[in-house]
Amino acid sequence: MHKSFQSVEITDKEFEQFTRLIYQLTGIHMTEKKRQLVVSRLGKRLKFYGMSSFSQYYDLLTSETGQLAEIPEFINQITTNKTDFFREAHHFEFIRSTMIPDLVSRGVTNIRFWSAGCSTGEEPYTLAITLSQVLEELKASSRVDLKILATDLDTNVLRHTLGGVYQESKLGPISQDLRKKFFAKTPEGSYAVNARLRQILTVRRLNLIAPFPFKKGFNGIFCRNVLIYFQQDDRKQIVARMREHLRPGGILFLGHSESLLADTRGFKNLGNTIYQRVD
Structure with a gap:
């Protein structure tokens, strides 16, 4: 036996x-x-x-x-997959109050974000909610093309992200108004992300140590609580390549435990683990 x-x-x-x-x-x-x-x-x-x-x-x-x-x-x-909606909420507040108003005021009509290490989808969907809300508030929704790339190495969590269905216990940080606006309750009592948010996301499997297959740059990259699993040399390479794929003045968001781990040369530290590409 x-x-x-x-x-x-x-x-x-x-x-x-x-x-x-x-x-x-x-x-x-x-x-x-x-x-x-x-x-x-x-x-x-x-x-x-x-x-x-x-x-x-x-x-x-x-x-x-x-x-x-x-x-x-x-x-x-x-792989480890710990995530929540509106985790490290100050990042989304920065997007809402500072980053997107600036882009819209400069006439940017093509906005791209990347959620690297998206896990089960809470982060990219929080991004989609935040971006949709602020563009609506700025009356810019109709003239801005908004897309979010969500990637992870784990195929199980990517399936969950594509499904976009969450238990009510996971929606704690999301107000009732936002639930009504962006989710539909299923017969089983879970909450499904609506078509509006799904259309914003592109979900792909990606290994961060492999070459990035992107042709166009991003306004913002979320790489939070991911770099801690890599050695210092690999972290430096990943951050350097992410910088190359940020548009001029683009923003890199790191996790609270990673501010001192990543090599942030070529970035301006804006505080709260928010870094802006400088050239």
């Missing part, structure tokens, strides 16, 4: 193999402190396959069949 999931331990060699593979595939750096997390999350895949060792699972991942079928699920297990 196979060992129970709870009794399977990971050897030092196995842990090293997995951390190397995780870094190779995602750029995420797993230290010894993450050992139990790796065991817990990958242990679910051992249980799924009825395996008795982590070496068996590693052999599957590195086989020709496993590379095609199991690698996406492996990545889904490793």
Whole structure:
């Protein structure tokens, strides 16, 4: 009989193999402190396959069949997806009170944002709500073409973002007026994002350590609580490439724990982990 999931331990060699593979595939750096997390999350895949060792699972991942079928699920297990609507609300207040009024006053008619590491969609949909509201207040909705790109590495959370359906408990920060305006209640009691917001979003799978396949620049990039999972050299490269994909004067929004982690040369610090591209 196979060992129970709870009794399977990971050897030092196995842990090293997995951390190397995780870094190779995602750029995420797993230290010894993450050992139990790796065991817990990958242990679910051992249980799924009825395996008795982590070496068996590693052999599957590195086989020709496993590379095609199991690698996406492996990545889904490793990535972390903590998010909320209107998380770090000061960023959305800056967009509402400062950033968009400035763009509209300068006659900008094409506004593009990127939510990098969008998780289950709360961030890009919060962006869509905020941007829609302020453009409406400025009477600019009809003359501004608004699009948001939402990307993540995890295919499970991308499906959730595409679905756009959330439990009522997740909508805590959203007022009743905004719920009526941008959501429809389902027969099951959940809330579905309406077509107006869905049309603003483009949802894609993207690995931040791979080349960015974008041709046009963004007015704003959200990369919040994502860089903490990368090593310093990789963080520098990601931030530098994001800067290249910001339009002149564009804004990079980082997470509250990342203000000192990223190399922000080429940016002006506007405070509250808000950085403006300078040339």
